[in-house]
Amino acid sequence: MMRMAAFQMQPVCGDAGANLARIGHAAKAAAKAGADLLVAPELALTGYGAGEAITALAEPANGSQIDQLRSISKANAIAIVAGFAERDGDHVYNSAALVCGDTRPAIYRKSHLYGDYERALFTPAKPASCIVQLAGLKLGMLICYDVEFPENVRRLAQAGAQMILVPTALPAGPSGDFIAAHMIQVRAFENQIFVAYVNHAGSDERFTFAGLSRIAAPDGSLIAACTDANEQLFFADIDRHAFAASIDGNPYLKDLTRI
Template sequence: MRIALVQQPATDDLEGNLARGLEAFDRAADDGADVVAFAELAFTPFYPQRLATPAALEAAESIDGPTVRAFQERCRERGVVAVLNLFERDGDRTFDTSPVIDADGTLLGRTRMIHITDYQAFHEQGYYAPGDRGLPVFDTAAGKIGVAICYDRHYPEAMRALAVAGAEVVVVPQAGAVGEWPDGLYEAELQVAAFQNGYFTALVNRVGPEERLTFAGESFVCAPDGTVVARAEQGTEEILVADLDLEAVASSHARRLFLRDRRPELYADWI
């Protein structure tokens, strides 16, 4: 699998953001990508920088809105899988949602962020209802893909659930600011998750200055042995491409040993 992580900024120009994302998708497809993944709220400003208001919540779009429709058409044309992230409206509720579109344009489903944080410039509880669709793994034309949206990656039980469900690659759409974490910590966290669960982890971060935050970029990919196999720069708009040998999933320590030797009957009630 060749995966492309689109590390791009977003502005108040929603049409321009979407056009930039589609252009990046095409460039990745031209480079042979089988999967193209985008950062958290990739095509809009990062709304939770400010406290939610009724007017702010009006920015959410339905799953069959213009963003998903545009990428369904482009996936169908290019024969490439897309992992998106958007501010979703479903009736009177709104979510942080990652639709997954197969290479034939089929919307396979969506992951909604489960764990919702709230602190300065990340006022997410006012915007997002907790996800209600579990942690699905999507059997795409390129491989079995799970999604752990931003904050969800901090929960080992969520990352393990994706392994148990058979994920070969876990995409992490992220909105991480410059200076938000100690050097290397988030990278180390996903190295450990990749090793313990026997899959590739691919964190794709937004980048650039916005109203209250400057997003870092520094997207990266980890292999099932925990090594970092690709890394983008801080502060740059770029497409990070990595070739993933999915045979490494089956031969990993986690798939040969750790998952085999689990004792869920002893600790299922604890988590």
């Protein structure tokens, strides 16, 4: 069993130091509660609505921001996933890092950029299957808009992922409400996996966020969720064996290979 903590966070736009400090406080609280993993939102280190400041703050995966995130992970004996702006040569990617102490970080780059705002700031990556083993589970990563394409989730599920971690920046409004209330649970059910969808809280200089972070189980149920857009840290115990009946009764991945 893995205990995870989800941090529906309100970052400070353009202040990576302040945001790392907030993640550090959350990591300490999560570790104290027995969590193996803490997940923060998309672009948690820069703030989503920081605009051109994101380009200035972009760092390589071996830069100081990820080094500090690794130090937080090591100090609290907890793995951490957080979104950051990754610079690689002339390109800047909307990325997420999974750090676990001294081990090499796993980096996922967003493949499906949303809207003119993201396209002006980032290079889209080719779809990729980034899977990491932690606490007995195979974890895949996507970022925000990526999860709205069923092909991305199915690709990870077919590659063996048992849970998908999705740092997001879901805006407030009818579309965002629908995605949070319905799509995330469907993605979990149709692939018989867990999906952790972790959003921003509140608002920043450019955007107002829906909050509504949630963790869905293979049977489509919610095992943990936020009901509002306030900043909060919440927990879920991930036990794949508890959903064995659902996995056996809805063998979509097995039956897909027979078509």
